[in-house]
Amino acid sequence: MPEKTRATVRGPYRTGIRRREQLVAAAIEVFAEHGYAGGSLRAIAEHAGVSHASLIQHFGSKEGLLTAVLEEWDRRTVQDGLADISGLDYFRRLPEVMAAHQDNRGLLELFTTIAAEASSPLHPAHGFIVRRYATNLATLADHLRQARAAGDIAAMSDAQIDIEVRLVTAALDGIGLQWLLDPSTDVAASVSTYVERAIASWVSGRGDDRR
Amino acid sequence: MPEKTRATVRGPYRTGIRRREQLVAAAIEVFAEHGYAGGSLRAIAEHAGVSHASLIQHFGSKEGLLTAVLEEWDRRTVQDGLADISGLDYFRRLPEVMAAHQDNRGLLELFTTIAAEASSPLHPAHGFIVRRYATNLATLADHLRQARAAGDIAAMSDAQIDIEVRLVTAALDGIGLQWLLDPSTDVAASVSTYVERAIASWVSGRGDDRR
Numbered sequence: 001m002p003e004k005t006r007a008t009v010r011g012p013y014r015t016g017i018r019r020r021e022q023l024v025a026a027a028i029e030v031f032a033e034h035g036y037a038g039g040s041l042r043a044i045a046e047h048a049g050v051s052h053a054s055l056i057q058h059f060g061s062k063e064g065l066l067t068a069v070l071e072e073w074d075r076r077t078v079q080d081g082l083a084d085i086s087g088l089d090y091f092r093r094l095p096e097v098m099a100a101h102q103d104n105r106g107l108l109e110l111f112t113t114i115a116a117e118a119s120s121p122l123h124p125a126h127g128f129i130v131r132r133y134a135t136n137l138a139t140l141a142d143h144l145r146q147a148r149a150a151g152d153i154a155a156m157s158d159a160q161i162d163i164e165v166r167l168v169t170a171a172l173d174g175i176g177l178q179w180l181l182d183p184s185t186d187v188a189a190s191v192s193t194y195v196e197r198a199i200a201s202w203v204s205g206r207g208d209d210r211r
Numbered sequence: 212m213p214e215k216t217r218a219t220v221r222g223p224y225r226t227g228i229r230r231r232e233q234l235v236a237a238a239i240e241v242f243a244e245h246g247y248a249g250g251s252l253r254a255i256a257e258h259a260g261v262s263h264a265s266l267i268q269h270f271g272s273k274e275g276l277l278t279a280v281l282e283e284w285d286r287r288t289v290q291d292g293l294a295d296i297s298g299l300d301y302f303r304r305l306p307e308v309m310a311a312h313q314d315n316r317g318l319l320e321l322f323t324t325i326a327a328e329a330s331s332p333l334h335p336a337h338g339f340i341v342r343r344y345a346t347n348l349a350t351l352a353d354h355l356r357q358a359r360a361a362g363d364i365a366a367m368s369d370a371q372i373d374i375e376v377r378l379v380t381a382a383l384d385g386i387g388l389q390w391l392l393d394p395s396t397d398v399a400a401s402v403s404t405y406v407e408r409a410i411a412s413w414v415s416g417r418g419d420d421r422r
Contacts, residue, residue, distance in 0.1 A: 035328060038249050109330050116327030117246060119320050119391035130392050163401050166389055167382060170401070174381020180330035181341050190374050190381075197412055 020058055023048050024068050032110045035117050036066060036125050066114070066125060070132070073107045076100065088152050088199060090143040094172060095191045101176060102187060112177055133169070140165035147202070154205025168198065231269055234259050235279050243321045246328050247277060247336050277325070277336060281343070284318045287311065299363050299410060301354040305383065306402045312387060313398060323388055344380070351376035358413070365416025379409065 026048035030039040041062055045055045059065040077100040085093055101108045118129035144161050147153045156164070171194040179185040237259035241250040252273055256266045270276040288311040296304055312319045329340035355372050358364045367375070382405040390396040 032331065033333070035246060035249070038246070112330055113327045115392075116324045116388060119323055119388060120243065122244070126392075133389065133392050159397075160404075163397060163404050166386060166396060166401050167405055170383075170385020170389065171378060171381050172385070173388060174383070174385040175377060177327060177330060177384060178344065178377055178381065181326075181337075181344050185377060186370075186374060190377050193371075193374050194378055197408065201408055 019050075020068075023050065023055060023058055023065075024072050027065050027069050028072070028106060028110055031066075031069065031114065032106050036114045037117060037123060041065070063125070063128060066128060069110070073104070073111060076104050076107065087143055087147040087150060088202075090140070091168065091195050091199060094168070094195055095188050098172060098176065098187050098191050102179065105180070108176055109180055112173070112180060115173070137162075137165050137169060140168060144202075153199075153202040156202065156205070164198065164202070168194070230261075231279075234261065234266060234269055234276075235283050238276050238280050239283070239317060239321055242277075242280065242325065243317050247325045248328060248334060252276070274336070274339060277339060280321070284315070284322060287315050287318065298354055298358040298361060299413075301351070302379065302406050302410060305379070305406055306399050309383060309387065309398050309402050313390065316391070319387055320391055323384070323391060326384070348373075348376050348380060351379060355413075364410075364413040367413065367416070375409065375413070379405070 023044070027039070027044050030044045030047050033039070034043065041055055042052055044065070045052045048055070055065070059068055077097060082090060082093055082097065114125055115129050115133075117123055118125040120126065141161050144153070144156070144164060145158075148156055148161075171191065175185065175187055175190045175194075179187050234255070238250070238255050241255045241258050244250070245254065252266055253263055255276070256263045259266070266276070270279055288308060293301060293304055293308065325336055326340050326344075328334055329336040331337065352372050355364070355367070355375060356369075359367055359372075382402065386396065386398055386401045386405075390398050
């Protein structure tokens with residue numbers, strides 16, 4: 001929440017907000033170390049110095065806590081960079097979004113790990129991560145369809161739009177992982193190369209018989 | 212090992228090979244379910260019906276067992292598709308490599324998960340995965356430099372080659388993850404779109420001022 005709003009909040013409500021932020025921070029640390037499946041509510045409660053019952057009271061369930069963690073990630077990264085941006089500009093801003101991720105390494109590590117461990121259909125967050133990817137892909141597809149409707153890109157089938165938004169997402173996920181493994185990875189140059197080449201190809205409509 | 216060789220092996224040596232294969236299979240299952248950090252040698256030994264000491268005797272350590280698991284993954288996927296292929300053809304074969312991964316879903320799930328969890332410098336396989344990525348990127352860079360030396364692509368700096376091989380790797384990793392999360396992902400079309408567009412760009416040398 002913005003500082004200005006926070007300063008006007010008083011008493012028990014403010015204490016509740018702070019406590020909630022502390023619990024989310026503890027969850028981020030525990031999930032980052034043990035993964036989502038391995039990071040128990042009991043361990044998070046212990047790390048935050050609260051009771052298991054208090055944690056349930058705030059978030060309802062472990063999935064509720066994961067939702068809060070991912071909202072915090074969105075708040076720190078995606079929303080700031082991409083609010084009020086649409087069409088091709090949405091894609092042009094992705095290098096900035098990645099720069100924001102680099103400022104929040106712990107969260108990037110956490111999200112990368114949870115997404116991968118949740119690839120197993122048996123994982124407790126599988127449905128959650130599947131829905132999150134579907135939502136993100138749909139958002140990217142909306143922006144690409146917007147660019148198509150505006151005539152900013154050449155004709156492109158919906159099937160090809162699906163492929164394009166999957167490839168953009170793959171580039172961001174994959175370069176993020178490589179940066180976590182090797183901090184010398186040039187994230188900005190890699191993502192810019194990807195986005196500029198993709199947009200040039202979308203604009204010219206060349207080079208793909210699937211289009 | 213090839214069937215022909217296996218058929219000529221007799222007695223205790225053959226039993227040892229079979230036992231080793233069974234242990235690797237058990238490790239794949241346990242790591243796939245609990246991750247690498249969470250999958251203990253004791254759980255793997257129990258799953259395979261052998262003693263902890265016998266597991267250590269075969270592989271030396273947990274990292275030795277992970278090495279054996281990843282060798283099995285390479286044997287089933289990368290080596291078959293990419294032996295004796297060089298230069299740009301190496302990249303053109305990548306859609307086939309991904310098809311092989313799809314035939315070994317458990318191993319893809321396992322590798323995706325271990326790579327992500329090992330992104331934390333505290334993870335026991337961190338150094339191992341960092342070295343594996345470095346080796347794979349170096350192999351891809353060799354093939355791209357080979358294409359450059361043969362005049363198959365336009366001039367490209369070593370820094371740009373680094374970016375290109377990171378992006379190819381990101382596309383493969385990221386599309387693999389999306390397929391694990393959503394089996395309707397068109398892996399072949401996505402990877403082909405990526406590779407064809409990248410090669411067209413390398414050949415023409417257009418569209419990037421970093422080159």
